[in-house]
Amino acid sequence: MTGPVEERTYRWPRRYVFGVTLAAIITIIMLLVLWLVV
Amino acid sequence: MWLGVALALFYLVYLAIVVPAAALVAGVTYCLGVPARYFIALGRVLVVRPPGLPAPQHQPRLPAGADPAVLQYFYGPAVADAEQAIRAAYDDCRRFWDAGAGRIRSFFRGDKPWVNRPLGVGVAAGMAVGTAAGAVAAAGCALIQLVVVGVSAGLARAAGAVLRGADSAFLRVRNIRMVCPACSERVPYPGYVCPGSGCARRHRDVRPGRFGIVRRRCQCGTRMSNLLLFGSARMAAFCPHCGHPLEHRPGEAPEIVLPFFGATGAGKTRLLFSIVTQLQVWTKEGQLTAELADSVTTRELDAAERVLRSGSATAKTPVQLPRAHVIRVSSGKGTRILHMFDAAGERFYHSDRTQELRYLGQARTFILVIDPLSVEAFWGRLPAGRRAELGPARSTAPSPDLAYQQTHQEIEAMGVPLRKARLAVVFSRADLIGTPEGDAAEWARCELGLGNLIRSAQHSFRETCFFHTAAVMKADGDMDESISALMRWVLAGDGVALPGDGS
Numbered sequence: 001m002t003g004p005v006e007e008r009t010y011r012w013p014r015r016y017v018f019g020v021t022l023a024a025i026i027t028i029i030m031l032l033v034l035w036l037v038v
Numbered sequence: 039m040w041l042g043v044a045l046a047l048f049y050l051v052y053l054a055i056v057v058p059a060a061a062l063v064a065g066v067t068y069c070l071g072v073p074a075r076y077f078i079a080l081g082r083v084l085v086v087r088p089p090g091l092p093a094p095q096h097q098p099r100l101p102a103g104a105d106p107a108v109l110q111y112f113y114g115p116a117v118a119d120a121e122q123a124i125r126a127a128y129d130d131c132r133r134f135w136d137a138g139a140g141r142i143r144s145f146f147r148g149d150k151p152w153v154n155r156p157l158g159v160g161v162a163a164g165m166a167v168g169t170a171a172g173a174v175a176a177a178g179c180a181l182i183q184l185v186v187v188g189v190s191a192g193l194a195r196a197a198g199a200v201l202r203g204a205d206s207a208f209l210r211v212r213n214i215r216m217v218c219p220a221c222s223e224r225v226p227y228p229g230y231v232c233p234g235s236g237c238a239r240r241h242r243d244v245r246p247g248r249f250g251i252v253r254r255r256c257q258c259g260t261r262m263s264n265l266l267l268f269g270s271a272r273m274a275a276f277c278p279h280c281g282h283p284l285e286h287r288p289g290e291a292p293e294i295v296l297p298f299f300g301a302t303g304a305g306k307t308r309l310l311f312s313i314v315t316q317l318q319v320w321t322k323e324g325q326l327t328a329e330l331a332d333s334v335t336t337r338e339l340d341a342a343e344r345v346l347r348s349g350s351a352t353a354k355t356p357v358q359l360p361r362a363h364v365i366r367v368s369s370g371k372g373t374r375i376l377h378m379f380d381a382a383g384e385r386f387y388h389s390d391r392t393q394e395l396r397y398l399g400q401a402r403t404f405i406l407v408i409d410p411l412s413v414e415a416f417w418g419r420l421p422a423g424r425r426a427e428l429g430p431a432r433s434t435a436p437s438p439d440l441a442y443q444q445t446h447q448e449i450e451a452m453g454v455p456l457r458k459a460r461l462a463v464v465f466s467r468a469d470l471i472g473t474p475e476g477d478a479a480e481w482a483r484c485e486l487g488l489g490n491l492i493r494s495a496q497h498s499f500r501e502t503c504f505f506h507t508a509a510v511m512k513a514d515g516d517m518d519e520s521i522s523a524l525m526r527w528v529l530a531g532d533g534v535a536l537p538g539d540g541s
Contacts, residue, residue: 005259006108006115007087013111014119017190018084021183022077028182 053156060160065168068138072131072172076179079127083119092125094118106232106239106257107249112191114248120187124180131169131176138165198246205245205265213292215400217377219332219362220282222397228275228288234260242278244270266290285332286364291373294532295362295400300407301441302383303433305466305509307352309407310363310380311342312509313525316517317365318343325537326369335363346511355382359394371535386441392448399452403460403531405524406442406495408488409433410465415487428470442491446498460531461499463492468520469508478504503527 082088098114109115142165145158209215216225229242237258244254246264253261253268263270266289275284298306317328330336345352362377377397385391392398410416412433417425435441450456465478465486474481479496482504483489495502505527508518526536 005255005257008259009108009255010111010115010119013116014084014087017116017119017183017186018080020186020190021080021179024182024186025179 049152057156057160057163060157061164061167064138064161064164065171066164068134068165068168069171069175071134072169073175073179075130075134076123076127076176079130080123080179080183083123083126091122092129094122094125096121105241105243105249105254107241107262108255108257110194110248110250110254112187112194116187116191120180120183123183127176127180131173135165135169194251198251201246201251201265201267205267208267209289214289215293216284216288217293217295217362217397217400218277218280218282218284219286219334219364219377221277221280222359222362222379222395222400223277223279224400225277225279225284225288227278228270228284229278229281230262230270231274231276232256232258232260232262233273234258240276240281283332286366286375287331288375291366291375292532293375293377294403294529294534295377295379295397296403296405296528297379297381297395297398297401298405298407299381299386299398299441299445300383301386301409301412301433301435301438303435304383304407304409304412304438304441305433305464305507306380306383306405306407307355308346308509309405309464309466309507309521309524310378311339311346311352312507312511312517312521313378314339314342314363314365315346315511316521316525317367319516320537323537326367328365328367331364331366331375334361335365339363343511346509346517347515349510355380357382357384362397367529367534369535371533374529374532374534383435383441386444387436389444389448392444393451395448396452398445398449399454401449401454402458403462403528404445404449404499405462405464405528406438406445407464407466408438408482408486409435409467410471410482410486411467412438413486413488416485419485431467431470438488439491442495446494456498457500459499460501460503460528461495462524462528463495463502463504464524465504465506466509468506469510469518473506473508473520478506501531 083091097118098109100109138161142158142162145154145161148154216228217223218225227243227245229240230244232239232241234256237256237260239256239258241254241256241262244262244264246252250264253264255261262273271287271289275288276282277284298310300306317326320326321328330339360379360381362379365376365378367374367376379395379397381395385395398404409432411428411431412435414437417432420428449459463479463482465482474485479492483492505520505524507520507524509521510518512518522536522538526538529536
């Protein structure tokens, strides 16, 4: 575990990585589905 | 017999339905369950952060002597988090797999083997295929996360480089070159003390980099500005070379280095006091704002006006390396920070001592102070009565030529382009010997016999100007006009508009 200062500093960058990763995966899945359907 | 065949057929139908169904259910469960567990682990590591997460094996470490700040997320911690998420997902998937394996074993240990074992076979086959597919999907998700981290790290580094470039361009456009008043070294960028209450951690290089792109966080948790563009000058600065505090808020305004040189007793300190007092007079009159920019300058120059008003002699300058007197001057054309260096005359007689005056290499305008009374040819021509009268004020130092040549050589050796530099040659004691009519350079050539010095100065420097100065205060508290004339010429080269220069 990192210290409390690091936890506070990295809170938003971590959420950013989580959000962007999730968005990228959803996008790829949607593109795959679209490709399969069309 | 027909009953046996019917039962066998029924059992085959049972197998044909149950085994693929069990395999399908297990396959779908594991195909979706494995990447789902990866997502859950990712959320736990990046968002929820519960206690008990597996520790990352490769924690980013700071090199010895690094600034006491928290690493920027994309300079190591993001990769450690990715590794932590993968480890947490792997642990979860192992538990998920173990639970499935336990269920399969229970199918084979049950008391109705003909019923349960085909189920176990179907589940095992489905679980194997589903886990493989799920692992590929989870690996794809992890790859996407690593790509996101990599691209973000690249963008962070690019943004840092752009901001550093913008800050350097900002300093260059505003012609800001910082100098330490204590060690005279050029300061590429000031270090800063953490502004947090009770924290005195020193950050040597706050510019965008591994500790932050726009801001950084000290280990105490306090946020700090990263660039002069973003207001880092408001924090307490220090010199990254010698650690000396830089109280004059470097980086806010262009800095002007003004070295005074000349023989012992030539009147350098008195001239410096006169310049400071003239600035204070203009400040009182509201024509500009001049403030002593640090505590050492305040302590040493606060008495300048009193010394000049009383007419008493200035104390002898110590031979130790001089510290700059720092003055912030704000006029119609903006703000400038003056670093005025007044070294003892003894420092200009020997090359090894002159070499120590590193500030000479940072200056573009120099002030040579010459006491005409110290020149034997001039002194010898004075009447005896006048000599007796002026004797106590006379400098007994060696010829001014020696100090000039010595300093001239060292300035050149320090790499100062003399063809871009300016020199003010100041003949002091005009209050005692009067201000001769005509050209001061011609007077010095004829009366003082300083032809070689004059020729060398005019040949070497881009611009040379000669002044007679009287470093005395008039009864009404104003300084002699010769001081303001000298200041106007000296500071005009750096774009400082002083009262009375007509610009």
